[in-house]
Amino acid sequence: KQEVTQIPAALSVPEGENLVLNCSFTDSAIYNLQWFRQDPGKGLTSLLLIQSSQREQTSGRLNASLDKSSGRSTLYIAASQPGDSATYLCAVDPLIDNQFYFGTGTSLTVIP
Amino acid sequence: TAGITQAPTSQILAAGRSMTLRCTQDMRHNAMYWYRQDLGLGLRLIHYSNTAGTTGKGEVPDGYSVSRANTDDFPLTLASAVPSQTSVYFCASSPGGNEQFFGPGTRLTVL
Numbered sequence: 663k664q665e666v667t668q669i670p671a672a673l674s675v676p677e678g679e680n681l682v683l684n685c686s687f688t689d690s691a692i693y694n695l696q697w698f699r700q701d702p703g704k705g706l707t708s709l710l711l712i713q714s715s716q717r718e719q720t721s722g723r724l725n726a727s728l729d730k731s732s733g734r735s736t737l738y739i740a741a742s743q744p745g746d747s748a749t750y751l752c753a754v755d756p757l758i759d760n761q762f763y764f765g766t767g768t769s770l771t772v773i774p
Numbered sequence: 775t776a777g778i779t780q781a782p783t784s785q786i787l788a789a790g791r792s793m794t795l796r797c798t799q800d801m802r803h804n805a806m807y808w809y810r811q812d813l814g815l816g817l818r819l820i821h822y823s824n825t826a827g828t829t830g831k832g833e834v835p836d837g838y839s840v841s842r843a844n845t846d847d848f849p850l851t852l853a854s855a856v857p858s859q860t861s862v863y864f865c866a867s868s869p870g871g872n873e874q875f876f877g878p879g880t881r882l883t884v885l
Contacts, residue, residue, distance in 0.1 A: 696873060705864060706817075706876040751816070753874070761832055762807070762874060766816040 664689045664756050668765035675742055676773050683737040683768045685752035690730045693755040697726050697737050700749045700767070709750075710737070742772045777801065778877035780865050786883045787855050795850040795880050797865030803875070805868040806848040807832075808840060810861040811879075817864065823848055855884045 665688040675681050685695070694713045698706040710719045710726040712735065718727040725738040735752055749767040756763065781796045799806065808820040809832075819832030823842040837859060839851045848867075852859055865877040 694872065698876075705878045706866075706874075708873055708875060711873045753817075761819045761822070764809075764817040766814065 664692075664754055664761075664763040666752060666754055666763050666765040668750075668752060668768050670768060671766070672769040672771075674771040674773060677742060677744060679742050679772075680738070680740050681742055681770070683739070683750050683770070685735040685737070685765055687733045687735075687754045687763070689756060690733050691757045692730060693757050695726075695728055695735050695755070696753045696762070697724075697735075698751045698753065700751060702748075706751065739770075742770075744772045744774050746770060747772050778865055778867055778875060780863075780877040780880050782880060783878070784881040784883075786885065787852075789856055789884055790854055793852050793855060793882075795852075795863055795865075795882070797848045797850070797877060798846050799848075799865075799867045799875075799877075800846065801867060801869070801875065802845060803867035803869045804845070805870060806842065807866040807868070807874070808838070808848070808850045809864045809866065810834065810859075811864060812861050820850065820863075855882075857884045860884045 667686045696711045697709040700706050712728040723740040728735045749769045751767040753762045753764045778799045804825045807822045809817040811817045818834045821840040823829045826845045863880045866874045868874045
């Protein structure tokens with residue numbers, strides 16, 4: 663079974679700082695990896711999807727990278743803003759079954 | 775475009791009662807999923823459907839059933855609710871196993 667880990671569980675940074683969120687997975691045989699944002703009491707909003715053949719994806723101030731061989735993905739947020747405060751989750755889609763496996767998330771607080 | 779809608783938004787249910795959580799998508803996605811989200815455990819897959827007429831079991835299927843009569847709807851039924859089913863339930867859809875899109879969730883409390 664695929665295990666997905668996100669460290670740290672919580673992160674607090676001052677506004678304007680660049681930051682990196684980490685996601686690691688145990689089985690490198692994946693189809694894709696997806697990063698989500700979840701605001702308190704809300705559903706998940708898709709941020710970036712990286713296919714297994716890709717090494718990174720960018721959207722605005724967000725950049726996600728994927729290193730399948732080491733079982734790692736990072737989400738880079740540039741020039742953080744208070745509105746970026748949320749929980750960020752990564753999910754892995756393995757090749758062998760129909761499940762997505764989620765990490766437990768990193769709770770980000772950007773201090774004005 | 776509505777995307778994915780879920781109903782009800784929240785519900786308090788007596789143990790032993792049955793309940794159906796509704797999920798509807800208007801994106802014509804083939805695949806649909808039901809997850810539960812619990813503090814410290816993250817999201818866990820309950821059941822999935824790769825296409826209308828087919829369903830499969832996820833990581834935590836016990837106590838839940840689903841049906842997929844058409845492309846748009848994927849209801850989740852609790853036949854006899856127990857307190858351990860207190861959770862936030864999310865429905866998601868995907869255009870053939872790629873990017874997943876989530877509904878707003880149903881917060882269920884079983885007393």
